[in-house]
Amino acid sequence: MGDLVLLQEEVNPVMSALLDNGIEVTALHNHFFWDDPHVYFMHVHGMGKAADLAKRIKPGLDLNRARASSRHRDIKQWFCGNSGHSQNCEDRGT
Secondary structure, three states: OEEEEEEHHHHHHHHHHHHHOOOEEEEEEOOOOOOOOOEEEEEEEOOOOHHHHHHHHHHHHHHHHHHHHHHHHHHHHHHHHHOOOHHHOOOOOO
């Protein structure tokens, strides 16, 4: 059993990839009403050997990982531009 944290536009493609590979989605929910961007928490479940589970969950994680780098930049840009924390925003190679 595990949890994934996804943006709204990632939910359907990741869920489809997991279900297509025999991973169960046991819950999908959010924690906040007016968050922007909309963040969802997906609970997943699978049975089997670790190596087999890793192969089956990888297609869903790959969809999420493909956007992680640009998402990290967007979040950092928002944080540095909107929160008054510019002292924490010098370029550290992240």
